[in-house]
Amino acid sequence: MISRRNFIMQGGLITTAFALPGALKAFARPFTAPPAFDVVIVGGSYAGLSAALALGRSLRNVLIIDSGLRCNSKAAQAHNFVTQDNQTPKAIADKAKADVLKYTTVSFQEDMVVQVHKKEQLFEVATQSGKVVLTKKLLFATGLKDIMPSTPGFAACWGVSILHCPYCHGYEVRHQRTGILGNGDLAFHYAQLVSNLTNKLTIFTNGKASFSADQLHLLQKNKIAVIESDIQAIDHKEGHMSGIRLTDGSVHALDALYARPAFEQHCKIPVDMGCELTPQGLLKVDPFQQTSVPGIYACGDNSAFRSIATAVATGSQAGSAINMALATTTFQLK
Numbered sequence: 001m002i003s004r005r006n007f008i009m010q011g012g013l014i015t016t017a018f019a020l021p022g023a024l025k026a027f028a029r030p031f032t033a034p035p036a037f038d039v040v041i042v043g044g045s046y047a048g049l050s051a052a053l054a055l056g057r058s059l060r061n062v063l064i065i066d067s068g069l070r071c072n073s074k075a076a077q078a079h080n081f082v083t084q085d086n087q088t089p090k091a092i093a094d095k096a097k098a099d100v101l102k103y104t105t106v107s108f109q110e111d112m113v114v115q116v117h118k119k120e121q122l123f124e125v126a127t128q129s130g131k132v133v134l135t136k137k138l139l140f141a142t143g144l145k146d147i148m149p150s151t152p153g154f155a156a157c158w159g160v161s162i163l164h165c166p167y168c169h170g171y172e173v174r175h176q177r178t179g180i181l182g183n184g185d186l187a188f189h190y191a192q193l194v195s196n197l198t199n200k201l202t203i204f205t206n207g208k209a210s211f212s213a214d215q216l217h218l219l220q221k222n223k224i225a226v227i228e229s230d231i232q233a234i235d236h237k238e239g240h241m242s243g244i245r246l247t248d249g250s251v252h253a254l255d256a257l258y259a260r261p262a263f264e265q266h267c268k269i270p271v272d273m274g275c276e277l278t279p280q281g282l283l284k285v286d287p288f289q290q291t292s293v294p295g296i297y298a299c300g301d302n303s304a305f306r307s308i309a310t311a312v313a314t315g316s317q318a319g320s321a322i323n324m325a326l327a328t329t330t331f332q333l334k
């Protein structure tokens, strides 16, 4: 972390390397350094890049700062994003970045934002590598961090054969031996959805089941077994599971398992700055993607349904809304 003193000292560097996007790409193209960026986008994955596209096409001076830890990096392919179905997650992000960096007012920096302070009408953004920049608007496209349970094998299988979303990966494991790790309404929701993709379905509640009588009746009618024994481990080879091992000594052969581990905001700065969360732990945004703190916006997983298509849609919406806010201010000041 940058100390407050260093942070202030480095404020003097605003006109040096990092504040000069042109300096980062000085030989690639001419660039006039702004006293403050129009927008700093924290997080340069699908949501942040989508916002940057709308902003770059509006001639906004934009700096994207990204720490390179996309949540889906363990998945071999991404699905259900039209035009890019079956591409690797990296290929989609690389293509998005190439599209965005065609716009000369947009710069991309690999780094991590560690502190933000409000400074009169601007935000002062500090990074792990010690750079400091000023910006008029701030957009967090920082995603979520999944918290792996301690069950042996779970983390290794996550994104490979333990899946969070039937729309993203269900088709690839259709008709296979499939488990649902969960209980109550969440497991019932998964069961209804996944029963469309396979009839070899078992729910593992990892403790006493908490279904309503109606839910249990429907699960039985659909021939979905409910197993309450505690889970000991997931047997697997390089993330590809072969079965689920229970503390009662039994092993159930499985090809795939749906689970929704706990998550947290990947970046805590918006909350530290007073942005409100929803009861589900997402950043609260208005229809223009603005958080509860004026001038701070959010898009993508940190505030919306989890999919690449939604990240791109909310990013685009955030980019347009920020551009409109900037344009309105400038127009009124003339």
Ligand SMILES: Cc1cc2nc3c(=O)[nH]c(=O)nc-3n(C[C@H](O)[C@H](O)[C@H](O)COP(=O)(O)OP(=O)(O)OC[C@H]3O[C@@H](n4cnc5c(N)ncnc54)[C@H](O)[C@@H]3O)c2cc1C
Pocket: 042, 043, 044, 045, 046, 047, 048, 065, 066, 067, 068, 069, 070, 071, 072, 073, 074, 075, 077, 078, 079, 080, 081, 111, 112, 113, 114, 141, 142, 143, 144, 146, 158, 159, 164, 168, 169, 266, 267, 299, 300, 301, 302, 305, 306, 307, 308, 309, 311
């Ligand atoms: C295993 C897995 C598989 C998935 N498969 C699919 C699929 O097939 N199809 C689909 O549509 N969706 C899929 N998803 C969901 C999809 O990946 C997400 O919805 C999408 O990545 C969200 O994009 P985002 O830009 O909001 O966040 P992310 O892609 O998570 O990117 C957030 C970025 O912000 C950066 N960041 C965070 N904090 C900071 C900071 N302080 N400073 C700088 N940078 C920071 C991170 O390093 C990261 O690069 C999958 C998710 C998972 C977990």
